[in-house]
Amino acid sequence: MATFKTYNPATGKFLHEYPFATATDVSKALENLHIGFKRWSTLSFAERQKVLRPAVGLFSQAKDELAKMITEEMGKPYAQSLSEIDKSLQSLEYMCTAPCPELDVKPVKTFSDSEKVSHQIYHKPKGVILGVMPWNFPFWQSVRMIFPALLAGNTVLLKHSENTPSTGNLIKRVLSQVEVKNIFDHLIFDHSLTESIIADNRVGGVSLTGSVKAGYLLSEYAGKYMKRGVFELGGSDAHLVLSDANIEKTAFNITKSRLQNTGQSCIAAKRVVVEQKISKALIDQLIVNFDKYIWGDVLDKSTTLGPLASVRFKPEDEARLAYAKNFCEVVYERHPDENIVKSLGTEPSRQAFVPIRILKVRKLTEEFLKYLKTTEFFSPTLLVFEVANLEEGLKLVNHTNFGLGGSVYSESIQHAQEVALRFESGFVAINDAVASNAMLPFGGVKSSGIGRELGAHGFTEFTDIQVVSTTRFT
Secondary structure (H helix, E strand, O other): OOEEEEEOOOOOOEEEEEEOEOHHHHHHHHHHHHHHHHHHOOOOHHHHHHHHHHHHHHHHHOHHHHHHHHHHHHOOOHHHHHHHHHHHHHHHHHHOOOOOHHHOOEEEOOOOOOOOEEEEEEEEEOOEEEEEOOOOOOOHHHHHHHHHHHHOOOEEEEEOOOOOHHHHHHHHHHHOOOOOOOOEEEOOEOHHHHHHHHHOOOEEEEEEEOOHHHHHHHHHHHHHOOOEEEEEOOOOOEEEEOOOOOHHHHHHHHHHHHHHHHHOOOOOOOEEEEEHHHHHHHHHHHHHHHOOOOEOOOOOOOOOEOOOOOHHHHHHHHHHHHHHOOOEEEEEEEOOOHHHHHHHOOOHHHOOOOOEEEEEEOOOOHHHHHHHHHOOOOOOEEEEEEEOOHHHHHHHHOOOOOOOEEEEEOOOHHHHHHHHOOOOOOEEEEOOOOOOOOOOOEOOOHHHEEOOEOHHHHHHOOEEEEEEEEEOOO
């Protein structure tokens, strides 16, 4: 039987060995979820909320257990794991209590209707939804996909990352305790089974948060079998800093965005595009803020920097840095304290700590621009670009295949809003970093994805619109 292993990236310690689910396991899960769908889909939105709301309390009871799982399996500092769970619980409470008028039956009167004709628009759930979720925010990314899909009347098969299987298993444990059974399952199967799952008639759609490469492959499968897909992929978010920006607050927000989760976030500040006249002041303040982040025992709440999620990601980071150095000046670089790393290590060869860095671009050649167009720095490395004016800055901001998010910093809010509308991205924050929110649609454009999670849109993505027209004879 094929298996996979998990390791603690902070200590290198072996954690667990798990079997991959077989084709038989998957088929059985799909059949159970299909049976569950037949009952679950007949309930009203309010009835589904009532069934799922107790799960929020169960997740809350398991908060410390879950936070330690996340920290142990992917190296996120414990305080940040707790914050991820707190945000998730708050969002789930909202989802399980707030009305969703977007799913209500809507009467429509057309311009040609007589009094005897009426129309209603229904949103009908699609069936079993396959969710393929990542390791970087293992609880938040999963539940923000699972709950809207369930509340819309679908059932869900989750495939979590092989880095963080415990999170998926805990979600399964909790959701198995709700009143209606067979609405959720979690299996980790080999990638070779993915196409056959999406092709299955019981499956109505697929949601992926992951790499652009994975997104292109799964969207190809979804298109091939005419299945609905939501794909939240990579990002290379640019923070455009205009000459009238508040330097101190801007540097604080950029630093937090870049270094949170040790730089492993699709919406992290990957690129800073700053007007030349304030570039030095901004870099100086960024360095002040970078210096405040510390490595340590990731279970210590005072630790703010951890390792990458796996040692296998280190060579990728080193290769990106080596190439970038041909075009950039390293203006800041700080390595983890060797004594701290050594004190934590039980298997040093599997520890995944990397330095934090600020690179200032000095040669913006066509070669480097082409590289940046498709490259995502998924580590605590920040690139700073100097520009002469706004037009040059916007051109650089949009010179990427990614379009997940971005930020504009300026004391002139009206001007910043005008600039934000010229960003080619799904989300733009003004005087702050991009952050997902349960009440706002989230997703990207271009190679950053298709479809939206969260907000009203997140509840309707995996539904079919049905129009019922009625004519009365008398």
